[in-house]
Amino acid sequence: MKIYITDGSLESFYTAVFRAYREKDCIITSCADRQLSFDSVTENIAADGEMAGRVRAKLDRTDRYAAGDIDLALRSCSPLKEQTAFEYIRLLVQKNRPVRDMLSLPAVIEMTELIRKVTGEVHKMKGFLRFMETASGAMYAPYSPDNDITDLLAPHFKARMGSQKFAIHDIKRKKAALCDGHGWFMAQVGEAEVYLSEYEKAFECLWKRYYRSVNIKERPHEKQMKGYMPVRYWKFLPEKDGHDPRQ
């Protein structure tokens, strides 16, 4: 079986789709360390503007929202995301019309599920992201989302933070959305050195106190709390005694 390995970029994915389209038995993935079977042949796919462009053009003609959906799906942390998106494209081309409402077809179900997880995490992070005030007055939010969503999250905070400077830092992927108070952009950021403002600790303490007081002890329901607010997110929540390791 042929395995096409992309570099994780959209363009490389579309290039792989172009190459793989006519083959019956092949896989597209960005995980180079996937378990290989005996008879598999791998090929690394470098982005090729021309091939990717042709796939995109076909896609746009069939369903002008499909490229947006694929962009969302490819941000997923699922190792099968490229394959799922590939099969979705095949279905689109085969039906030659939008397929997102054909909700009983496996390719649509899987694609919908990927997108739901990604947009679901964006929504969650609008709530669970925590900023700290730095000595210079900028706000800094480290986090570690399951999916690659930082640039989807940034506009939400830009809209509400006004002229406030802020940074949203995906520690795992070593990238950050940086906002200078006017516009925002993405940048590679490995380690960040952060000095906190003198008030930061005090507000964090007030928040923790608030969190403790607003709870109704007589009605414990930990299971529900964890269902809504998964434990893996706690390490960045002060009220859950999570904190940034560098503090």
Added chain:
Amino acid sequence: MLDATTLEILTESAKYDVSCSSSGSKRVNRKGGLGNASVGGICHSFTPDGRCISLLKILMSNECAYDCEYCPNRRSSGVRRARITPDEICSLTVNFYKRNYIEGLFLSSAVFDTPNRTMELLTETVIRLRKVYNFNGYIHLKGIPHADEALVMKAARHVDRMSYNIELPSERSLKLLAPQKTKDSLILPMKKLQSALIYDRENKVKRGRILPAGQTTQMIVGASPESDGHILRLSEYLYRNIGLKRVYYSSYIPVVKSGLLPAEPAGLLREHRLYQADWLLRFYGFDVDELCGEGENLDADYDPKCAWALKNMQLFPVEINRAPLEMLLRVPGIGAKGAYRIISARKFSPLNFDDLAKMRIVLKRAKHFITCRGKFYGCEGNAARAALLLDEKSNFCGDEEDRQLSLFSSPSAALGALTGEL
């Protein structure tokens, strides 16, 4: 800066108000300002009782001139008292908001001095927060009964939502347990606000529109003898005649010892059933008469939709590939989202039982009420009842799909309502 003990006292006093939703408003940020509101509402944290924190929920003061029997802050109680200034509230809100701890402020107060004095200070606070602190996030303000109409209207121009809590679902119980409040002191301001709100909406007022997220209220369930049927009729009236956005139900917990109040808590199941019935009224096209007689309580054994279906078995089973939306919505186990999914998927090809399962339609309950391409997969009559009962038992012990219907539901539960597999 505010000291932690004051914050603790005023939070403890506010926490029994169950409404925490930050939804319904799309206030935008202004130049140089901080904050906006998000229509769907956002949860920022969850407490160990399973409730969402969306707003900084706090009393301005817990010193009260009134003496409501059920309330830990009433005049005759011996609790610790505290008060904070408008500036302290504003600064705390802005600083919590900037750190993304909260979506906004839920400001309430006990009635200190006089109702007007209280309302005045509350109004001053929200105006300060908007004008001086330039805050454009969400504000929910509690209305003070008996305060001047002009003051209330002024405050309403600066906040997203207001609520007058009815607390006791009948005039008689109010007299007995909250002697300083009357039905009129609660209902009249609601009506006034609603007509001002409708005026603004109809005249497409853009700036300073009154209460873009509307009004809500809360009732305590089980502190007084009113039946579920009575409570739900009141809710239906509040939704359909006054136009409230939400009615919250809070099952009674004895925090105060009193001969006039029950010694036992009312229990979560009753509250849970009321919420389920409430969703059915608002999103599923049910009328209260279909769900519960005037003096009756909701069935404890089945959820209200299921109870209704069992009483109307002549209407079932319905064919999943043909039933109209209104009927799909009435199938136990199929939520609004599921119903819409079925409607769009069946346009492309007829659906069979396996298709539904693949589409994540929960079939445990639904299968007794539907056919797929003519085939029935459930049990008939009593066997169906037994199966449903069993399922209901396991459900109330914290099944995922029912979670969102409990009191402890979140703002996103408003959306959840549309997805809840009732």
